[in-house]
Amino acid sequence: MNHLLVSSLAASLLLSAACQRAPDTAAAAPAAVASPTARAAGAPDLVARGEYLVRTTGCNDCHTAGYAQAQGNIDPAQWLTGSPMGFKGPWGTTYATNLRLRLADMDEAQWLDYSATLRTRPLMPDFALRAMSPDDRRAIYRFIKSLGPGGEPAPAYLPPDRKPPAPYYELVLPAAPIAQR
Numbered sequence: 001m002n003h004l005l006v007s008s009l010a011a012s013l014l015l016s017a018a019c020q021r022a023p024d025t026a027a028a029a030p031a032a033v034a035s036p037t038a039r040a041a042g043a044p045d046l047v048a049r050g051e052y053l054v055r056t057t058g059c060n061d062c063h064t065a066g067y068a069q070a071q072g073n074i075d076p077a078q079w080l081t082g083s084p085m086g087f088k089g090p091w092g093t094t095y096a097t098n099l100r101l102r103l104a105d106m107d108e109a110q111w112l113d114y115s116a117t118l119r120t121r122p123l124m125p126d127f128a129l130r131a132m133s134p135d136d137r138r139a140i141y142r143f144i145k146s147l148g149p150g151g152e153p154a155p156a157y158l159p160p161d162r163k164p165p166a167p168y169y170e171l172v173l174p175a176a177p178i179a180q181r
Contacts, residue, residue, distance in 0.1 A: 050143025062096035081151025086168030093158040104149040111141040
């Protein structure tokens with residue numbers, strides 16, 4: 001198979017996993033016992049809900065290096081610290097940010113505003129985050145904050161004319177949007 005086709009297929013699978021929308025109600029989450037980290041952070045119900053949402057909505061697939069390849073068997077201490085894996089396309093090359101550092105200096109109100117209006121470059125499914133209820137976004141915030149800051153910043157965005165260092169997926173997009181075919 002063509003290298004670009006394989007890369008596009010792999011990225012499509014990751015994107016489709018990341019695009020799964022979170023349930024609309026807290027009742028949809030299974031009952032969970034809060035982890036020691038969650039209990040220490042206070043409001044264990046919201047922190048546990050945030051952990052559930054991060055696990056099930058695909059946040060770790062991109063924002064935790066090696067998570068998908070390890071089928072989720074990554075120590076939570078490494079979760080959401082960004083990734084050196086680039087996604088190169090007509091928009092340039094983007095990297096999944098270190099969410100723990102991004103939220104380190106953000107209070108809850110700032111996060112709720114930020115996440116309600118977030119518009120990013122591909123591949124981040126920002127529309128899925130914006131579609132979440134404020135309570136679900138609050139739960140994600142509290143879970144990420146319970147992990148504390150960690151890791152290093154992810155690589156910076158590269159414009160379309162710059163070749164990224166490996167590792168990266170190169171995405172070739174169809175000439176016309178799929179919905180218009």
